[in-house]
Amino acid sequence: MRRIQPTRPQMEILVWISIFLLLFCLSWQFHWHEGLDGFIEQHHGYPLDHALLALNISGFLGLIYSALRIRDLSREVNRRLQAEKNVDWIACHDTLTELPNRRFLDSICAQAMIDQRAQETYAVFSIDLDGFKKVNDLLGHDHGDAVLKTVAQRLSALFPREHVFRLGGDEFVVLARRTGNPDLAALGNRIVSVIGKPFTFNGVAIDLGASVGFALYPENGDDLGQVIRHSDCAMSVAKKQGRDRVKPFVPSMQDDLAKRVRMEGDLRAAIRKAEIVPHYQPLVDLKANKIIGFEALARWKTASGEFIPPSEFIPVAEDAGLIVELTDQLLRRACTDALSWPREIVLSFNLSPIQLSDRLLGLRILKILGDVGLPPHRVELEVTESAIIQDAITARIVLDDLVNAGVRIALDDFGTGYSSLSQLSNYRFDKIKIDRSFVASFETNDKQDKVIKAIIALGAGLGVTITAEGIEEESQRQRLQELGCDIGQGYLLGRPAPIEEIATGHVNTRILQRG
Ligand code: C2E
Numbered sequence: 229m230r231r232i233q234p235t236r237p238q239m240e241i242l243v244w245i246s247i248f249l250l251l252f253c254l255s256w257q258f259h260w261h262e263g264l265d266g267f268i269e270q271h272h273g274y275p276l277d278h279a280l281l282a283l284n285i286s287g288f289l290g291l292i293y294s295a296l297r298i299r300d301l302s303r304e305v306n307r308r309l310q311a312e313k314n315v316d317w318i319a320c321h322d323t324l325t326e327l328p329n330r331r332f333l334d335s336i337c338a339q340a341m342i343d344q345r346a347q348e349t350y351a352v353f354s355i356d357l358d359g360f361k362k363v364n365d366l367l368g369h370d371h372g373d374a375v376l377k378t379v380a381q382r383l384s385a386l387f388p389r390e391h392v393f394r395l396g397g398d399e400f401v402v403l404a405r406r407t408g409n410p411d412l413a414a415l416g417n418r419i420v421s422v423i424g425k426p427f428t429f430n431g432v433a434i435d436l437g438a439s440v441g442f443a444l445y446p447e448n449g450d451d452l453g454q455v456i457r458h459s460d461c462a463m464s465v466a467k468k469q470g471r472d473r474v475k476p477f478v479p480s481m482q483d484d485l486a487k488r489v490r491m492e493g494d495l496r497a498a499i500r501k502a503e504i505v506p507h508y509q510p511l512v513d514l515k516a517n518k519i520i521g522f523e524a525l526a527r528w529k530t531a532s533g534e535f536i537p538p539s540e541f542i543p544v545a546e547d548a549g550l551i552v553e554l555t556d557q558l559l560r561r562a563c564t565d566a567l568s569w570p571r572e573i574v575l576s577f578n579l580s581p582i583q584l585s586d587r588l589l590g591l592r593i594l595k596i597l598g599d600v601g602l603p604p605h606r607v608e609l610e611v612t613e614s615a616i617i618q619d620a621i622t623a624r625i626v627l628d629d630l631v632n633a634g635v636r637i638a639l640d641d642f643g644t645g646y647s648s649l650s651q652l653s654n655y656r657f658d659k660i661k662i663d664r665s666f667v668a669s670f671e672t673n674d675k676q677d678k679v680i681k682a683i684i685a686l687g688a689g690l691g692v693t694i695t696a697e698g699i700e701e702e703s704q705r706q707r708l709q710e711l712g713c714d715i716g717q718g719y720l721l722g723r724p725a726p727i728e729e730i731a732t733g734h735v736n737t738r739i740l741q742r743g
Pocket residue numbers: 509524525526537538539542558578579580581610640641664697698699700717718719720724
């Protein structure tokens with residue numbers, strides 16, 4: 229049981245009562261009252277007994293007054309102590325979820341550095357919600373707050389005896405003491421599954437995911453702060469690989485992250501200096517053997533003359549929030565270039581998946597077309613299936629805006645996703661581009677040949693144009709022609725080339741000669 233310690237004002241009252249009792253005992257012991265009686269007798273001419281009575285009464289009243297003052301003082305002190313405690317709590321906690329915050333975590337890290345003798349071992353889990361931004365954007369901040377509170381409750385219930393922190397936004401950290409040899413990957417998967425349970429607020433069902441990274445103290449760092457940074461690094465890697473991933477920290481992740489941070493800086497500078505430009509690869513009508521359009525493919529040539537492929541820098545641009553600026557710049561440039569081509573030549577332009585969850589995308593694209601003066605019917609936008617799956621409702625709104633204005637939509641890399649066919653029944657595409665992985669092996673692989681035949685038949689049935697990507701051999705071109713494929717694209721028909729080569733007719737001539 230806790231011993232109750234007297235407060236300072238109570239102590240003061242005790243001191244006063246003790247003094248009073250001491251004086252009383254002394255007067256009793258040494259018969260001071262007799263001396264006082266004698267003194268009053270000797271001076272009976274003066275009304276000393278009245279004066280003493282008045283003194284007694286005022287002393288007693290003074291005692292009561294002091295007690296009341298001490299009580300008030302005690303209340304005030306308690307109020308201030310409580311207020312100080314509240315300020316401390318607010319400084320170290322997140323007021324929305326009531327979980328401890330980054331400051332609290334920092335103080336634990338600092339304490340762990342001082343207290344190295346404690347020999348505690350920890351597993352640190354860094355957690356970031358997948359799809360949380362969409363909740364805030366589409367359903368509003370009330371729903372976002374409700375989601376965060378529920379996530380906090382679920383994590384606290386999963387780790388009842390450990391510290392769960394909210395570091396800000398949709399980032400959480402769990403600091404779990406390790407005893408024995410727990411299966412941390414399994415624990416990470418449990419975090420993913422508790423967060424993955426559906427949330428329902430005001431009748432709206434919300435589906436979220438979580439990316440989890442974990443690191444061990446002291447194995448993955450000399451101090452706890454460093455281990456937390458490492459688990460955060462593992463979480464970033466998990467996030468980049470998609471939804472609901474759990475990743476343990478491995479030292480090479482730091483190099484990857486540093487490389488990515490460097491690339492992000494370089495990319496920012498390259499966009500500012502407009503160093504990333506579109507190159508154009510011909511789209512050829514396989515029946516008439518003539519160019520009907522060009523696909524714009526982003527090319528980044530660094531100052532050292534090295535080409536960085538779009539598969540490397542487009543994901544970095546998406547992560548760093550640079551994709552809107554980059555796309556606007558590239559599209560404006562491509563549309564301007566397309567103005568110099570014959571009127572029937574179409575410009576095909578790739579959109580990255582993340583962009584289709586931006587409701588203003590359609591308006592921005594149409595504004596660029598309007599500014600440059602390129603008619604919408606000369607533009608075709610290539611989207612991938614994953615782009616449509618990520619946020620089907622917004623993607624549909626954005627695509628409808630564009631289609632209504634006359635822009636055509638192509639389904640790129642067809643056959644590489646897991647729901648390609650369902651995408652075809654959900655949306656009306658103008659074109660399907662068969663992924664080059666099918667074309668690469670279809671001559672030697674009978675099944676691939678049948679798949680391509682079926683896709684071409686499907687296109688004919690749906691009234692959708694079929695393009696085959698990655699044609700590198702003459703025999704591939706001939707076979708696709710025989711199968712009735714409409715359009716072809718690939719190194720055989722023309723590699724991506726800068727606008728200067730397109731403008732001089734270099735590419736065009738090469739293809740016509742082949743025919
Ligand atoms: P994609 O849209 O499927 O583009 C076709 C890719 O196949 C291009 O790669 C092209 O150079 C390559 N290719 C074309 N013919 C052949 C061939 O015969 N053989 C082989 N092996 N490859 C061929 P690239 O330029 O590296 O682009 C890769 C991906 O990056 C593109 O795939 C597209 O998804 C994306 N991308 C390119 N430019 C942009 C852009 O401006 N914006 C966005 N969001 N994505 C872009």
